[in-house]
Amino acid sequence: MHRRLRRTTALLSAAVLATALAACGDSDSDAAKDDTGSESSPASGEGSLAEVTFSGEVGDGISAEWAESVALPEETTTTTLVAGDGEEVAEGDTVMVYLWVGNGTSQKELYSDYDNGAPEAIPFEPTQVAEAFTALFEGQTYGSRVAVVADPTALFGDQVEGNSLGIGAEDSVVVVGDLIEKQATSPEPTDDKAHDADPSTQPSVVEEGGAPTGLDFSGIEEPELDTPVQRVVLEEGDGAAVKDSDTVVVNYLGSTYDADAPFDESFSRGEPLTSPLSGLIPGWTIGLTGVKVGSRVLLQIPPAYGYGAAGSGTSIPGNSTLWFLIDVVEVQ
Numbered sequence: 537m538h539r540r541l542r543r544t545t546a547l548l549s550a551a552v553l554a555t556a557l558a559a560c561g562d563s564d565s566d567a568a569k570d571d572t573g574s575e576s577s578p579a580s581g582e583g584s585l586a587e588v589t590f591s592g593e594v595g596d597g598i599s600a601e602w603a604e605s606v607a608l609p610e611e612t613t614t615t616t617l618v619a620g621d622g623e624e625v626a627e628g629d630t631v632m633v634y635l636w637v638g639n640g641t642s643q644k645e646l647y648s649d650y651d652n653g654a655p656e657a658i659p660f661e662p663t664q665v666a667e668a669f670t671a672l673f674e675g676q677t678y679g680s681r682v683a684v685v686a687d688p689t690a691l692f693g694d695q696v697e698g699n700s701l702g703i704g705a706e707d708s709v710v711v712v713g714d715l716i717e718k719q720a721t722s723p724e725p726t727d728d729k730a731h732d733a734d735p736s737t738q739p740s741v742v743e744e745g746g747a748p749t750g751l752d753f754s755g756i757e758e759p760e761l762d763t764p765v766q767r768v769v770l771e772e773g774d775g776a777a778v779k780d781s782d783t784v785v786v787n788y789l790g791s792t793y794d795a796d797a798p799f800d801e802s803f804s805r806g807e808p809l810t811s812p813l814s815g816l817i818p819g820w821t822i823g824l825t826g827v828k829v830g831s832r833v834l835l836q837i838p839p840a841y842g843y844g845a846a847g848s849g850t851s852i853p854g855n856s857t858l859w860f861l862i863d864v865v866e867v868q
Contacts, residue, residue, distance in 0.1 A: 583617025585683055585710075587640065594618055594681050594714045597650050598636050606640025606708045612686040614671045620679020620715065630659045630719040631673055637701065640685065640708030646701045657719050657846060666691050672713040684711045720845035722855055723762040725838045730823045733766035738834055739791075741770070741861055747803045748861055753794040759836065759857055765822045766836035773830020776867060780825045783812045783868040789861040792852060799851040808865050817842050819858065829867055835860045 583590055587606045592598040625631060632655045637647040649655055658665060660673045667690040672682050688696045688703045696705050703709060739751040759766075778784060785808050789801035802809055813821050819837030827833055837858040839845065847854040 583615075583681060583683070585615060585685065588638070588643075588710065590617055590636075590681070590683070590712060594620065594679060595634065595716050598634070598648065598681075598712060598714070600636070600638060600645060602643040605643055606685055606710055608641070608687060608706060608708045609685050612667060612671050612684060612690050614674075615683045615685075616676065616680055617683050617712070618679075618681035620677045620681075622678025622680075622715075622717070625660060625673045625676050625678060625715060625718075627660050627662070629673075630657050630721075632657055632716045632719050633672070634714040634716065636712040636714075637691075638710040638712075639701075639703055640710045641704070642707065646703070655714075655716055666693060668709070668711050669713075672711065673715070676715055678715050678717055680715050682713050682715065684713075685709070686711065720854070722839040722844045723760075725762050725764040725840055727764050728822060728841075730765045730767045730825070730835075733768050733836065735768050735770075738766065738768050738836060739859060741834070748789050748801070749803075750789070750798055751791045751795075751859055751861065756794075758793045759838075761839055761855055761857065763836070763838055763857070765819055765838065765841060767823050767827075768834045769827065769831055770834055770861075771830075771832040773828040773864065775829025775864075778813070778824045778827050778829065778864060778867055780813055780821050783810065784824065785810045785865040785868065787863040787865065791859050792856045793859075795851075810868070817858075820860070820862075823860075824862065824864065827864055829864050832861070832863050835862065 585606070587602065587604045589601045589603070590598055591601070634649040634655045635647065636645070636649070638645050658669055660670070662670045668684050668686050671684045671686070671690070676682055684690075686709050688699070688705060688707060688709050691709050691711065692699045692703070696703070737756070739753045739756050741748050742750040742752050787802045787808050789798045789803060791798045813824060817837070819835060819841035822841060823833065823835035823837065837860065839855045839857060842858045843852050843854075843856065845854045847856055852858070
């Protein structure tokens with residue numbers, strides 16, 4: 537599935553992040569942890585605005601009881617409904633947060649991460665995310681439940697019209713965030729370059745009927761997590777060199793270390809992936825830039841340039857080094 541290659545996004549975050557892409561992650565529903573790993577008991581979720589009361593334990597669930605409509609505010613306001621006892625949220629953190637969104641005008645719940653069973657991973661980067669998220673995080677502590685009341689532009693920017701939640705331009709928006717924990721980070725690679733590797737240090741390609749079906753890791757040691765991107769050009773093409781601004785058309789196969797089967801591949805589908813290189817995991821941009829069209833390459837990608845400490849789904853655990861066999865079909 538093509539989504540395995542992309543920076544995964546939750547439904548709401550995909551709609552409202554200004555430039556960054558958020559990833560879903562797992563969270564302990566019974567306790568919040570600060571970034572030192574110590575646990576704190578869930579805070580009581582009882583808290584209210586003048587117009588709506590929220591109940592449910594932080595990190596466990598949320599429900600709203602409306603008393604009246606919320607007027608469209610002239611400016612974004614923030615209310616700490618429950619003060620957590622964790623460390624202060626710092627700019628640059630990626631915050632694991634359960635989001636709840638309501639239409640304050642119609643008094644309707646529109647979205648809840650609790651329904652999806654997982655929090656969002658949203659960076660506290662004011663230049664990268666919607667104003668409402670900056671308001672949720674600024675000056676808060678982990679374990680808190682925070683409510684933001686805003687004009688819809690604070691959530692959708694200039695894309696209010698036709699937004700996925702059906703919020704009108706004159707509707708007030710209520711966003712509640714349960715700030716669970718700081719997302720763990722992967723070890724930083726020693727550099728951000730692609731290194732031409734000795735083929736003997738990399739797995740061999742397994743084929744059936746001439747089509748790649750997997751990778752054989754026999755005799756290959758698992759690399760350290762800070763190892764930079766390794767690249768082996770198995771077959772060199774004679775086309776143009778890939779640029780980081782290109783849209784690429786590729787066939788691919790992806791695997792974690794010593795896996796019994798790929799976590800994703802396109803060869804058997806007969807349908808290459810077409811995507812802007814910038815929209816895929818960073819290891820692809822690092823590893824494919826400069827590679828000629830028509831080439832077959834094998835990339836070894838550290839977790840920091842893949843799916844990080846959170847991983848992706850059940851087949852890519854957190855802090856997984858990834859291997860991709862890639863045929864570069866064309867660039868656009």
